[in-house]
Amino acid sequence: RRVEEERVRIAREVHDITAHSLSAVSIQLAAAERLVERDPQMAKEAVSTARATAKAALDDIRSMIGVLRHGDDAAETMPAAGTNQVDELESYLRGAGLDVMLDMAAYDRARVPAHVDMALFTVAREACTNAVRHARAQRVSLRFAVEDGAATLSVIDDGAGCGVAAQPADMAAPQLPRAADGAGHGVAGMAERIHVLGGSFSAGDGEDGGFCVRASIPLRGTEA
Structure with a gap:
């Protein structure tokens, strides 16, 4: 059981790195393909960005493999990806041609x-990677907050949705959407991350259309 749990964890980490990075590379190369004849300089910049993104993904994967080979000693030196990098996420969405509304006003990172x-x-x-790859959206709204003793997140787009209505975030076992070919595990991976911390999670079509992801993790007395 422990081996299977570790395999799932590793698969989730590799998925998170590769899905986000390859999506960004694909977007930049598609832009370069469109621009290569009419604006070679911009095409060159797009290719350069794609190359840098691919290199960063390779570095992340090599770091992960190094941890697996040599134990956890190197883990402490690896940069932690948290909301301090949310500007990069916003830039990723804007680079994909989406309008972004980012709300961090109610999020006190020092309390989380x-x-x-x-x-x-x-x-x-x-969630943002999925919005870029699958939603055919024009706008994405991200909101981080600390409220009612919990750290919360919502990611909402105005895209095509998935045909599965989002269930209340406090339900113990919400129905989770899957990729059309049944092969995707991104949403399930998101739910696992939240549930292991005692939180609640929901994903699916919103009441006004589009796709929404919501998560809430109790702070368990960590408030200042």
Whole structure:
């Protein structure tokens, strides 16, 4: 059981790195393909960005492999991806041609434990990657907040949706949407990250259309 749990964790980490990075590379290369004849300089910049993104993804994967080979000693030196990097996520969405509304006004990062902050950011990154790859959206709204003793996240787009209505975030076992080919595990991975911290999670079509992801993790007395 422990081996299977570790395999799932590793698969989730690799998925998070590769899905986000390859999506960004694909977008930049598509832009370069459109621009290569009429604006070679911009095409060159898009290719350069794609190359840098691919290199960063390779570095992340090599770091992960190094941790697996040599134990956890190197893990402490790896940069933690949290809401301190939310500007990069916003830039990723804008680079994909989406309008972005980012609301951090009610989020006090100092009150949120690092592991909770990292979990919310990872879910937000995965949700945004899905919005770019699948939603055919024009706008994405991201909101981080600390309210009612919990750190919360919502990611809402105005895209095509998935045909599965989002259920209340406090339900113990919400129905989770899957990729059309049944092969995707991104949403399930998001739910696992939140549930392991005692939080609640929901994903699916919103009442006004589009797709919404919501997560809430109790702070368990960590408030200042």
